[in-house]
Amino acid sequence: MIKRAKGVTISQVAEAAGVARSSVSRAFTRPDMLSPETVTRIMKAAEALGYVPNHTARALSTGRHGNVGLIVPDIANPFFPPMIQAAQIEADRSDFCIFLGNTEENPKQEDKLVSRFAGQVEGLVLASSRLSDERIRAHAGQLPLVLINRDLDGIPRVLIDSGSGVREAVEHLARLGHGKIVYVSGPSTSWSNKQRRSAVRAAASSLEVQVETVPAVLPSYNSGRNAVGAILATGATAAIAFDDLTAQGVLAGLAEKHVSVPGDFSLIGCDDVLGAMTYPALTSVSNRSMEAGRVAVSLLLDMLQSRAIRDVRYVLETHLVVRNTTAAPR
């Protein structure tokens, strides 16, 4: 049986140091209000007793518990881990802890998590929320909220603009000499998909390159792989896929059909979640999920500090990252 340390309290430290409890409290929160000698004396006593401030008691007294929540739809989607990591680091810088919630793409679960988190966090970041506008606004009435990839007036939000990067992708292909390309689309209900598809079309038409759309339905490896037949049937010489996972599937499908990349066919992904981890290394549109996480938390902490809600709309531009899956057509 392992012995568990009991909690030594502020009172014991006070007694040991021969001061009042409030002085001990001050020594830890506002040392500048005390004379340096007493601070050191208190600290020494605290150290000797192994005193550790009780987070919960402090939270009850101050109403601030130094936690923020982060809720994502699917932690297993490689888009999110970098975001979570960045959020964590940013929170850490201000001595905040992150509560992580995973909704599994389920609005009900998301609603439940928000309620459960409220009361133990000072604020919340909702990433790619699947909730209705109404629910989000309702929650925003309960506690400070920051949105990622959701554009609601009056609620601070950080948006990743994949349009800019997709435009660069089309320009890149046009410059290489591709006259006909295909866009391998993602989920029809996805805001990102709409944004990307229309960006492809707009850029293509102004550059006089033809575009066809091939649906992949789900953003996944298998969808991409299954789409290869349809892609090649269009006679296009290049493709831009909804995301990297889809692109990776397309890449594998092309390899199976002995279509060499980038020799016979050029391919571009989106979100750049694979890094250079495919072979050949995938040209992709950068993803800013890391910055999004960092900025969202930073924004939230600002809100908490200033006790005010500013109507921030922080847009992160994306860019094309050229690697080895794009070249001039034969």
Next chain:
Amino acid sequence: MIKRAKGVTISQVAEAAGVARSSVSRAFTRPDMLSPETVTRIMKAAEALGYVPNHTARALSTGRHGNVGLIVPDIANPFFPPMIQAAQIEADRSDFCIFLGNTEENPKQEDKLVSRFAGQVEGLVLASSRLSDERIRAHAGQLPLVLINRDLDGIPRVLIDSGSGVREAVEHLARLGHGKIVYVSGPSTSWSNKQRRSAVRAAASSLEVQVETVPAVLPSYNSGRNAVGAILATGATAAIAFDDLTAQGVLAGLAEKHVSVPGDFSLIGCDDVLGAMTYPALTSVSNRSMEAGRVAVSLLLDMLQSRAIRDVRYVLETHLVVRNTTAAPR
């Protein structure tokens, strides 16, 4: 400016319902102690006022705050998200919330996180801890702890036995006719790495195949890629990598050097986190991280409930998943 709801307290509900505060408290925690009528009356009043129990106050009073912590070395490593997700679901089943910590493979950061979490969680799951045995035992003295992939006597632990799968991997290679293989190792402080390396050696020696070890330091794509030179220099015809990420890096490095897989060289990964998403599809040792997460949390919650620490050692076996990166040597 959005209006934020103020916290309605137990007292207000009590007054509205015409009962004592303690009755309201009971209505929420021990309804059986009250007459059904008063319970419903209280509940109605609570509902009307929008009362929500204050988690922090309850925690201070009871010492139980319904949170458990989960600390992982690298959330971006695809090994962990499924584990985190499963842990979350399991915690959720008992109305517990998960605090997630990411150490970035840094023992100091891990130490810091543990201290920071202690005091707001009732217990902790340490996954693939990079801490020394001493530090872990020290922390175990402070709060209930469950380990994943770390084998310390007296501390409840769930171990993914990659040994069984690795053994199958070596047998598979031996059967194909490989006489010399290399093990591409992971972090030296990793329990899994030690286990895998010794499993490779044991199996190889009993099958009379030669083994050399090439270090990759970090479990990452780049480490694997950088190790390719050393791997080929050994003259081996096959490799088993510490994990899939490393293997993927090796795969890319081999492709760059125009070494065809599996024609010229066979490769096996570990953890099977990539599914069939590489090309060629990677042969790998199955991973049980999901079960590990679920079981670890379940164990922890059991400990919390029974207030006792049992010396549990839960072992999950693994197996080889044969795909397309292994074949007979030329």
Next chain:
DNA sequence: CTGTTAGCGCATTCAT
């Protein structure tokens, strides 16, 4: 600068 006094919101004796 430092001690005294009240709470923070709730759970939990102890009465009744």
Next chain:
DNA sequence: ATGAATGCGCTAACAG
């Protein structure tokens, strides 16, 4: 079955 009183550990006025 219910009310009154006390305390969880700490912070925050308010004095001095």
